[in-house]
Amino acid sequence: MKRVLTAGERVKLARSPQRPRAKEYIEAIFDDFIELAGDGAFGEDRSLVCGIGSYRGIPVTVIGQQKGRNFEENMLYRFGMPNPEGYRKAIRLMRQAEKFGRPVITFVDTPGAYPGKEAEERGQGMAIAKCIQVMSLLKVPTVTFFIGEGGSGGALAIATSDRRIMLENSIFSILSPEGFASILWHDADRWEEACDAMKLTAGDILELGACDEVIPEPEVMDETGRRILFKKVDRAIDRNLKELLKLSEKELLKGRYKKLRDMGKTDVRN
Amino acid sequence: MNPFSEKKSILDSVNSLLRPMRKPAAGGEDKIYKCKGCGNKYTKAILRENHFVCPSCGHYGKLSARTRITTVADRKSFREFSRSMIGKNPLKFPGYEEKIRDAEKATGLKEAVITGTCTIDGEKAVICVMDSRFLMASMGTAVGEKITRACEYATKKKLPIVVFCASGGARMQEGILSLMQMAKTSAAFGKHGEAGLLFISVLTNPTTGGVTASFAGLGDVILAEPGALIGFAGPRVIEQTIGEKLPEGFQSSEFQLEHGFVDAIVKRENMKETIGKIINLHRKAKDY
Numbered sequence: 207m208k209r210v211l212t213a214g215e216r217v218k219l220a221r222s223p224q225r226p227r228a229k230e231y232i233e234a235i236f237d238d239f240i241e242l243a244g245d246g247a248f249g250e251d252r253s254l255v256c257g258i259g260s261y262r263g264i265p266v267t268v269i270g271q272q273k274g275r276n277f278e279e280n281m282l283y284r285f286g287m288p289n290p291e292g293y294r295k296a297i298r299l300m301r302q303a304e305k306f307g308r309p310v311i312t313f314v315d316t317p318g319a320y321p322g323k324e325a326e327e328r329g330q331g332m333a334i335a336k337c338i339q340v341m342s343l344l345k346v347p348t349v350t351f352f353i354g355e356g357g358s359g360g361a362l363a364i365a366t367s368d369r370r371i372m373l374e375n376s377i378f379s380i381l382s383p384e385g386f387a388s389i390l391w392h393d394a395d396r397w398e399e400a401c402d403a404m405k406l407t408a409g410d411i412l413e414l415g416a417c418d419e420v421i422p423e424p425e426v427m428d429e430t431g432r433r434i435l436f437k438k439v440d441r442a443i444d445r446n447l448k449e450l451l452k453l454s455e456k457e458l459l460k461g462r463y464k465k466l467r468d469m470g471k472t473d474v475r476n
Numbered sequence: 477m478n479p480f481s482e483k484k485s486i487l488d489s490v491n492s493l494l495r496p497m498r499k500p501a502a503g504g505e506d507k508i509y510k511c512k513g514c515g516n517k518y519t520k521a522i523l524r525e526n527h528f529v530c531p532s533c534g535h536y537g538k539l540s541a542r543t544r545i546t547t548v549a550d551r552k553s554f555r556e557f558s559r560s561m562i563g564k565n566p567l568k569f570p571g572y573e574e575k576i577r578d579a580e581k582a583t584g585l586k587e588a589v590i591t592g593t594c595t596i597d598g599e600k601a602v603i604c605v606m607d608s609r610f611l612m613a614s615m616g617t618a619v620g621e622k623i624t625r626a627c628e629y630a631t632k633k634k635l636p637i638v639v640f641c642a643s644g645g646a647r648m649q650e651g652i653l654s655l656m657q658m659a660k661t662s663a664a665f666g667k668h669g670e671a672g673l674l675f676i677s678v679l680t681n682p683t684t685g686g687v688t689a690s691f692a693g694l695g696d697v698i699l700a701e702p703g704a705l706i707g708f709a710g711p712r713v714i715e716q717t718i719g720e721k722l723p724e725g726f727q728s729s730e731f732q733l734e735h736g737f738v739d740a741i742v743k744r745e746n747m748k749e750t751i752g753k754i755i756n757l758h759r760k761a762k763d764y
Contacts, residue, residue: 414566474561
């Protein structure tokens, strides 16, 4: 029997370098993956891996936030924190997916968009806004997996999809628990308390209605564990794509919009 | 409760009961305000005349949403939507409901945005105005819902929509549901855009975080008031990330114009006329 983990422990797991990274899922699940680089305007951002590949014979577009395992890799991938050109590359490839009728599969694993000086100079906020909007209206099926950290607008940018699926120990949060604690209580050390208050675990997010499905994880992330996990993600793609590909474009867009419309309840007080 | 705050709350409630019976004291027009820019003092009447821009140093004073509407909408043209809408406490966050009630008391608003229709220099439009006095106009479910409904109304009635943005970003106490309002509003504005309709986003001080990264950054035309703070990450967070001080004027309206993210910086006194003109210039040629 598995012990129930605390929210803080799940956050630690979500950030663990032992977890498979986006590229490992891509390699395990898709055939003939070809990485496509660049936003066509400013540059290439390696923290957001984009490309095309084949999923059980169907051409798909894949977009994933890539983290590293060691310092050098993390410098290369900026700890999985994309710059605006990353999001603009994602927009470019989503539009292409729409043009060629390919479903889009995304993998979320980021502490958040990069909060740097250059990122601001190149319009981080507006790049994210556009990415959210383009994805929310995309005329092809979209499925998102949260495989680790899902921090803030930087995660949402590639998660405004038909199906949001979270791994058991992934998180989806408005900002980092440390940031949350420091803003609300002026004390970043209270981050574990923040983890509880924020309701950021996959189970919480499912309960709040902001994701559709939670995939249980193997207890140990060794070779066998990984293989089991990839298999589960693979099956989830299969099941969801089959459902979504049956829908007409109109039904698809209506369903996606309705789901966004249902986010949060309001009341009336005179 | 301590006896002093109890006494104050009794006085407040007596006051609010008596208010409708008293003659309005000229709307508090004689009240003195100190400019946050230069410290000079002016009466409200003088400031109003000057659109709440300091007559001596030009500092842009904070506008309440209602005052903002009077500076933009034609007289008596404003009709409000969903005036009584409030959010819930989806995370059961301790102290959140009290915080909302305090903000309500301080501002007379139920939430951080006012939405409705009006005419602007004779042009009919849907208008949303955020009020940063209400929990920094952070976007919770109610803010997202009011803006989305206003936008859907504009789409249905084929009207342009004007949004005066001001926000500290997402509403922490509503967690992920606050974040999802970014997606909800962005999708609604996307549909409005696909219908060939005009969206003017006006960025005022401050427009940051999740609001910049959703509807504020999605206008067909993006205007800004002079000297506003506009950005995604807050200056403090950036300074911590890069380990150095940011230069003067970083993330100002002028900075955003320079970097290509704002169409024009418009002075408050010219805002109404400029918006009216822009709406007028978006008539379809076939209506000629």
